Amino acid sequence: MVGTVRTMKPDDVASAMELSIAANWNQTPEDWYRIMQLSPGGCRCIEDGGKIVASASLLPFGMQLAWIGMVLTRPEYRRQGLARRLMEDAIATAERSSIRALKLDATDEGRPLYESLGFVVEEVVxxxxxxxxxxxxxxxxxxxxxxxxxxxxxxxxxxxxxxxxxxxxxxxxxxxxxxxxxxxxxxxxxxxxxxxxxxxxxxxxxxxxxxxxxxxxxxxxxxxxxxxxxxxxxxxxxxxxxxxxxxxxxxxxxxxxxxxxxxxxxxxxxxxxxxxxxxx
Missing domain, CATH: 3.40.630.90 (Aminopeptidase)
Structure with missing residues (x-):
């Protein structure tokens, strides 16, 4: 059964790597650990049956800005609203911390979700x-x-x-x-x-x-x-x-x-x- 949003632990990284590999991303396990070290509690996930099925990270730079990344969902779990739940969780965390701006780099597929949550395009990367x-x-x-x-x-x-x-x-x-x-x-x-x-x-x-x-x-x-x-x-x-x-x-x-x-x-x-x- 798909669980609630929770904080990712170091023991979850092996499972989380399956998400980034499925998306053909370049991140290594060390990249996940680095975000965990820089932003304790900043890597969040949803699991099902002991495996990570969706993830997102929030990396604050003081109170002025935080960066959202690692927004991933296993292919077989897409179109179930998991990315939206994680994004809403990240936004709520930033608001509780009085962070004044959020940024992210979006694919064409992810852009409609982010726009529905109040994000606007700044430029191309x-x-x-x-x-x-x-x-x-x-x-x-x-x-x-x-x-x-x-x-x-x-x-x-x-x-x-x-x-x-x-x-x-x-x-x-x-x-x-x-x-x-x-x-x-x-x-x-x-x-x-x-x-x-x-x-x-x-x-x-x-x-x-x-x-x-x-x-x-x-x-x-x-x-x-x-x-x-x-x-x-x-x-x-x-x-x-x-x-x-x-x-x-x-x-x-x-x-x-x-x-x-x-x-x-x-x-x-x-x-x-x-x-x-x-x-x-």
Whole structure:
């Protein structure tokens, strides 16, 4: 029997992974655990017969914004209102916490549900990819300049706040620990393992050339493994599109970035890669 909405536990992750694999998502078990650590009680689920059949996550960034992600339902349980129950639960939790805005990245299939709950479209977000073995013949070796860091410092956190709109320092620290970080005084780029492809992002920089240089360092180090890559970007920043194209990436799919509540002032021109559909 389908149960009520409850908080997901670490022991549930193996079952939850079955949902993301069925949807062909790139998340790993570590991605689920990370959200649980950053937002205790933020991963919610519905189970049936001891297995997770639907999920959603809520990741607050202070009281100004929270990000909704991991909205998944097993194929055989769809059209039963489970995603709506989880979304209503997330909205109620945010309202109890006086969080002023909610955001998420929606597929075409999910958009009508979110619109019915008061979300409005802000912009398009795109997934770009590069398959193993697809390298530009002219891909240059990165000029690291000798001053890159493996940590996002306080000055870069201020730059990230201007780009994203709110402080997400804890998330950036966790993502840095999970993968690689290249940072300079003008920006940073992170990458981490995924289930089917290595993921580049987030990347925030004060110029297209700096973003290109920082991302090139990740692609060069991992090139020996000939791995697949995903890169999620905002096409509102044409510089991000140019950099991704230069490195042989192509657009694979489009989603809708949606908001419920107050507008958040941010700067897309500084965002060359987002952190992930489930993270913002």
């Amino acid at each position: 795109e997934r770009w990819g590069r398959d193993s073995g697809e390298f530009l013949a002219a891909q240059e070796k990165p000029d690291l300049g000798g001053d890159d860091s493996s940590k996002v410092c306080a000055a870069l956190l201020a730059q990230d706040r201007a780009a994203f709109g709110v402080d997400r320092g804890e998330l950036l620290e966790a993502l840095s620990a999970a993968g690689r970080c290249n940072a300079s005084e003008n920006g940073y780029a992170l990458s981490r393992p995924g289930r089917v492809a290595r993921y580049v992002g987030p990347c925030v920089a004060n110029s297209e050339e700096e973003a290109r240089r920082l991302v090139a360092a990740h692609l060069d180090v991992e090139a020996r493994d000939h791995c697949h890559w995903y890169w999620d970007l905002l096409p509102a920043n044409p510089g991000a599109v140019r950099v991704a194209t230069r490195f042989g990436f192509t657009c694979r799919r489009s989603l809708w970035r949606m908001r419920r509540g107050e507008s958040i002032k941010n700067n897309d021109a500084m965002v060359y890669a987002i952190a992930g559909f489930e993270l913002g």
